[in-house]
Amino acid sequence: MDAIVKNFPQTNRDSDRPSQQEAEEAVRVLLRWAGDDPTREGLLETPARVVKSYRELFSGYDMAAEDVLGRTFEEVAGYDDMVLVKDIPFFSHCEHHMVPIIGKAHVAYMPDGRVLGLSKIARVVEIYGRRLQTQETMTAQIARAIDDTLNPRGVAVMIEAEHMCMAMRGVQKQGSTTLTTTFTGTFKTEPADQARFMTMVRSR
Ligand SMILES: Nc1nc2c(ncn2[C@@H]2O[C@H](COP(=O)(O)OP(=O)(O)OP(=O)(O)O)[C@@H](O)[C@H]2O)c(=O)[nH]1
Numbered sequence: 001m002d003a004i005v006k007n008f009p010q011t012n013r014d015s016d017r018p019s020q021q022e023a024e025e026a027v028r029v030l031l032r033w034a035g036d037d038p039t040r041e042g043l044l045e046t047p048a049r050v051v052k053s054y055r056e057l058f059s060g061y062d063m064a065a066e067d068v069l070g071r072t073f074e075e076v077a078g079y080d081d082m083v084l085v086k087d088i089p090f091f092s093h094c095e096h097h098m099v100p101i102i103g104k105a106h107v108a109y110m111p112d113g114r115v116l117g118l119s120k121i122a123r124v125v126e127i128y129g130r131r132l133q134t135q136e137t138m139t140a141q142i143a144r145a146i147d148d149t150l151n152p153r154g155v156a157v158m159i160e161a162e163h164m165c166m167a168m169r170g171v172q173k174q175g176s177t178t179l180t181t182t183f184t185g186t187f188k189t190e191p192a193d194q195a196r197f198m199t200m201v202r203s204r
């Protein structure tokens, strides 16, 4: 997993960023590439809107998972069993075609004294989702971030998602779902923990 995460630092320095004007010009080029006329009235404001929406859709590059996971709690009356936050919805974009990935993440960990604020788990999914991704990388990154910051006894992450690059274009298979998992610690070494995670994710 180390290799996967290290090979995908996925952030650039602010100084590497083009200006807003350059980004808007790039959108105008793509509009022309699509076959439309960027000077027609309906498209005049489009480059500015696209650039603004990119700031939101790719805001994960400006955030670090360590920042949101920094705050942990110890007063949980000795609770040491699995914590699972499931069905966390997310949108991402595939790094191959830059079209949406729509899915749900299920994230669990086995505490070792300390626990995370529940919302922070969803925030981590958001941070990695709002970048260009492969599903495998995103799954490994979420697990790694929790493992590194909380040092729990184990982390389990499952992502199920539909890739629009497979649905809207290319092979055009609508409705197929891709499942990816990353297990660390006891979820990796204890089949019973892994099985319980799967059962709890699947239970409605
Ligand atoms: N492993 C993995 N592959 C992905 C993910 N998102 C998209 N892909 C795949 O990335 C591959 C890119 O393949 P290429 O042959 O380089 O690109 P392409 O000609 O556009 O491929 P087609 O989609 O088959 O038309 C495709 O098979 C996509 O389905 C992902 O999250 N993980």
Ligand SMILES: [Zn+2]
Residues within 6 Å of the ligand: 094, 095, 096, 097, 098, 099, 163, 165, 166
């Ligand atoms: Zn794709």
